[in-house]
Amino acid sequence: MLMKANSQTLAEQLAAHFADRIRNYLLAGGARLPSVRQCAEQHQVSPSTVVAAYDRLLAQGLVEARKNRGFFVREVASAQDHSARGAIDSRAEAAPLIHPPINAAALMRGMFHGMSSKPHPGVGVFPADWLANSFMPAAVRRIAAGKAEFSLQYGEPAGDLGLRQTLSKKLVGLNIHAAPEHIITTVGATHALDVVSRSLLRAGDYVMVEEPGWAVEFARLDALGMRILPVPRRADGPDLAVMARYCELHKPKLFVSVSVFHNPTGYCLTPGSAHRVLTLANQHDFHIVEDDTYAHLAPEHATRLCVLDGLQRTIYASGFSKILAPGWRIGYLAAPPALVERLLDTKLVATLSTPALLEKALAWCIDQGQLRRHAERVRVRLDQARTRSVKLAVAAGCSFAAEPAGLFGWVETGVDTDALGQRLLDEGHLIAPGALFHAQRRPSTLMRINFATTQEPGFWKVFERVRRGM
Structure with a gap:
C-alpha cells in the first residue's frame, strides 16, 4: 500500500x-x-x-x-535470437521457432517466491502438511545406521540397484515391463526429461510439445536451442492432424507428452488416440518421451503410450517429488535397451551420480508399502479438496475449460488473467495465468488452479472482489 x-x-x-x-x-x-x-x-x-x-x-x-x-x-535475452510466431493453424508450414514467454529459472523463481502465508492457487505442489510423514526420516536413519560405505564413494552409474529392482516391480503394476538394467535414476522427473533431450536431440532439431503445456518444458527446450512445435492438447489426446502436418513438413525428432492428468487441463489419453500417435511415430521415425509425473494420483489402468508401445519408441519418465517431497528430487526413466547407454552417458556427464542414501531409503519405503499407503491417503484428501474447490470456483462465477481431474483445474475466469494475477499479488495470492502455458505469450482468460490450495472460501472471496474491480 x-x-x-x-x-x-x-x-x-x-x-x-x-x-x-x-x-x-x-x-x-x-x-x-x-x-x-x-x-x-x-x-x-x-x-x-x-x-x-x-x-x-x-x-x-x-x-x-x-x-x-x-x-x-523488458524481455530477458534468449540464448538464441528466436523469431516470433503466430497461432498454430494452417500456417504450420512456417517452420516456427518459438521463444517462450519466460525462461525456466525465471518461472521457478516466480512460482516459488515466498511472498505471503496465504494460499497460492498457482503453485504446482501439495501443501507441506499433506506430505508430512514419519516413514521417510525413519528410512533415512535406518539406511544410514547400517554399513554406509556407499556414501564414501560415487554411487552406481544407473542409480542404486535395489531401487531400480523395486521400480521394475512397481512398473509391472502399470503394465510397463522394464528390467532394472533399462531403468536410470535421475534428480527428479524434470532431469529425466532433460537427459532424454540432451541425448537424442541437437540444436535446431524440431520437437513437438503439447499446448497448453508446462512453461518449464517450453523454456527448457528453448534453452537447448530446439525448434518447438506446439500441438494442441484435446480431451482424448494431442491434435493428430497438426502432428501429421508437422511430421510432413519438419520431420520432428521427439514428441513430449503427458498422457495421464495432463498439466494444466487434467486430460487423460484415450486408447484410440494413443494408437494413432504411435502409428505416426513409426511412420515418421520419432521418439516419444512420456512424462508421468502424476502417476501416483492416477488409476493404474489409465492409458499410457509406453504400455501400448512396449518401450520401443517410447521413453517413460516419472518421479516422487510430487507425492513425497519436492526437496528429495528422485526421478527415473525407463528406456528401450538400445538407448540406455546413450542416456546413461548423458546423466553421468551432468551429475556424475545420484544420491544413493535417498535412493536406498526410497526403495525401503516402497518395499514396505509406506509409499503406497501414503499415496492412497493423499488421493482421498485430494478428491475431497477437488469437490470443495470446484463448488467454490463455480459459485465465484468461473467455469471449467476441462473436466476437473487430478491436481489441477483449468479455469475460465472471463478476464485477462495476466492483469488479474497482478491484482491478486497485491492481495498476497499467487496464481498461474493461462499465458504461462503457451509456447508464445498471448492474452488468456484462463488460469490453472491447484485444488489442494483452493478449497477454502477465503481466496475465492478475494478473487470475486478483485475481478469485479477490473
Whole structure:
C-alpha cells in the first residue's frame, strides 16, 4: 500500500513496487503493465504519479514503452535470437521457432517466491502438511545406521540397484515391463526429461510439445536451442492432424507428452488416440518421451503410450517429488535397451551420480508399502479438496475449460488473467495465468488452479472482489 507519510514520494513507492516484482520474476518479460488510468485507480493516485513511476522504471531499464500500446516488462535475452510466431493453424508450414514467454529459472523463481502465508492457487505442489510423514526420516536413519560405505564413494552409474529392482516391480503394476538394467535414476522427473533431450536431440532439431503445456518444458527446450512445435492438447489426446502436418513438413525428432492428468487441463489419453500417435511415430521415425509425473494420483489402468508401445519408441519418465517431497528430487526413466547407454552417458556427464542414501531409503519405503499407503491417503484428501474447490470456483462465477481431474483445474475466469494475477499479488495470492502455458505469450482468460490450495472460501472471496474491480 502506498503511503503519503512515507519518506519516499508516491511515485518512488509505486516504481519500487513494480521493480520488486520484476526483479523477483513475479512480472514476466513481455508482461504489460496496467494502463496509466487503471494503475491510478487501483493505487488511488493521480495519473501524473503513475507516469512519473513508469518513467523511473524506464530509466532503470526494467520496462519499455511501445507506441500506442503501453508499457511492457523488458524481455530477458534468449540464448538464441528466436523469431516470433503466430497461432498454430494452417500456417504450420512456417517452420516456427518459438521463444517462450519466460525462461525456466525465471518461472521457478516466480512460482516459488515466498511472498505471503496465504494460499497460492498457482503453485504446482501439495501443501507441506499433506506430505508430512514419519516413514521417510525413519528410512533415512535406518539406511544410514547400517554399513554406509556407499556414501564414501560415487554411487552406481544407473542409480542404486535395489531401487531400480523395486521400480521394475512397481512398473509391472502399470503394465510397463522394464528390467532394472533399462531403468536410470535421475534428480527428479524434470532431469529425466532433460537427459532424454540432451541425448537424442541437437540444436535446431524440431520437437513437438503439447499446448497448453508446462512453461518449464517450453523454456527448457528453448534453452537447448530446439525448434518447438506446439500441438494442441484435446480431451482424448494431442491434435493428430497438426502432428501429421508437422511430421510432413519438419520431420520432428521427439514428441513430449503427458498422457495421464495432463498439466494444466487434467486430460487423460484415450486408447484410440494413443494408437494413432504411435502409428505416426513409426511412420515418421520419432521418439516419444512420456512424462508421468502424476502417476501416483492416477488409476493404474489409465492409458499410457509406453504400455501400448512396449518401450520401443517410447521413453517413460516419472518421479516422487510430487507425492513425497519436492526437496528429495528422485526421478527415473525407463528406456528401450538400445538407448540406455546413450542416456546413461548423458546423466553421468551432468551429475556424475545420484544420491544413493535417498535412493536406498526410497526403495525401503516402497518395499514396505509406506509409499503406497501414503499415496492412497493423499488421493482421498485430494478428491475431497477437488469437490470443495470446484463448488467454490463455480459459485465465484468461473467455469471449467476441462473436466476437473487430478491436481489441477483449468479455469475460465472471463478476464485477462495476466492483469488479474497482478491484482491478486497485491492481495498476497499467487496464481498461474493461462499465458504461462503457451509456447508464445498471448492474452488468456484462463488460469490453472491447484485444488489442494483452493478449497477454502477465503481466496475465492478475494478473487470475486478483485475481478469485479477490473
